[in-house]
Amino acid sequence: MSAAPSASVPTASEVVANLPWRWRTQGAIFVIGGLGFMFDAWDVALNGFLIPLLSDYWNLSVGQAAWIATANLIGMALGAFVWGGIADVIGRKKAFTLTLLVFSVFTVAGAFSPAFGWFILFRFLAGFGLGGCIPVDYALVGEFTPKKHRGRVLTAMDGWWPIGASLCAFVSASLLNVGDWRLIMLVMIVPALLTVAVRFGIPESPLYLASVGRYAEADAIISRLVERTGAEVTTWTHESPNGDRRHSGADIGVADTAGTSSTAGTSCTSGGADTAGSTTPEPAGMTTSVNQQLRAASGQLVQLWQYSAKTTFVSWSLFIPCC
Structure with missing residues (x-):
């Protein structure tokens, strides 16, 4: 029988929040998340180039040309509202990757639009994907960032906007003499797709995993974070919505203080009673339905x-x- 975790044992969220900051760990997630903000700014600034170019290309009226930016911004506004809920359903990591992927796919489609109406539709859909970067990137970066640095890191996320706007101006102006409006759209997608590929390697937020009852996966990620940041945490607890507490330990070569296996997710206690024997039990009814x-x-x-x-x-x- 394993001992119930004492009040001094931190929760999983407290462990993550109090880890030391390491650029190779949390800093890498900040950079990869910040690139989403950079493409937000790049795409918005790109409208300033597309409006005059497409007005000449399709002989648009002033009212028609206004829809180039309007459709894009409406999509971004809608995406900013919707993607937060999507991330709660499918997970932070999947949403983190899909936002840029949707943006990339429909931007490429827009670059090959046969008519202005199709272009407006694709710009709206690209904006919808990109708009999700605002809530999803903030959430993922914030959940990995130690609380001591969280305010500064999330504020610094906005610093990627002027970088994106400046890159748009430099790249687009440089390409105007080389190709038409399609080229300046496609060039933007090359680094965006590279970022999508990198995002596939980002771990899921352990706080999200714990919130949906996937404790074993959360413990494995927290163990890696503890090891990579050099923290000295050996055990932590998860608390479910019904008050159950799960005692977990980091598999970092340190004996578990509860006297159980050093692997994460060692025991679960409920109502003061201990349940042992399974290294990663999955509590029934913990997974929240869609x-x-x-x-x-x-x-x-x-x-x-x-x-x-x-x-x-x-x-x-x-x-x-x-x-």
Whole structure:
């Protein structure tokens, strides 16, 4: 029988939040996540080049030309709202990768559009994918970043915007004498697809895995984080929504203080009773259904749009000076 975890044993989220910052670990995730913001800025700035080029190419009126940027920005706004809920259902890592992949696929489709109507549709869909980078990249980077550095790191994410806008101006202006508008769109996708490939190698957020009851996977990732950052954590606990606590240990060559196997996910206690014998038990009923996740996401969206005089005042005070 394994001993129940004491009150001094940290939770998994506390372990991740208190790890030392390492550029090769959390810093790498910050850079890869920041590239999503860079492409956000690149794509928005690209509209400034596309509007005059496409106006001449398709002989557009002023009203028609306005839709080049409008469709793109509407897609981004919608994507920013929707992708947060999608990430809660399919996971942070999958959403982290899919946002840029959707953007890349529909940007390539837009570059080969046979007519203006098709181009507008593809720009909207590309914007929808790219808009997800805002909530998803913030969430993933934030969940890996130690709390001591989280504020500065998430603020620094916005620093990728001027980088993206500057790259757009430099690259697009350099290519105008070489090719047409299709080329400046396709060149942007080359680094975007490389970023997609790199994102496949990013680990899933252990906090997300724990929240859906996938404790063994969460423990394996936390163990790697502990080892790579040089932390001295040996055990931690997971707490489920019904109050059960799972005692886990990091497989880093240090004996587990609970007296069980040094591999992660060693025992689960409920109501003061110990359950031992299985190294990675999967508690029944812990995996949240897709319907429950969708209801939770829609509930968050409803709360976001509920009227609040204070929130409305702050939002308009930030928006009006930008107009």
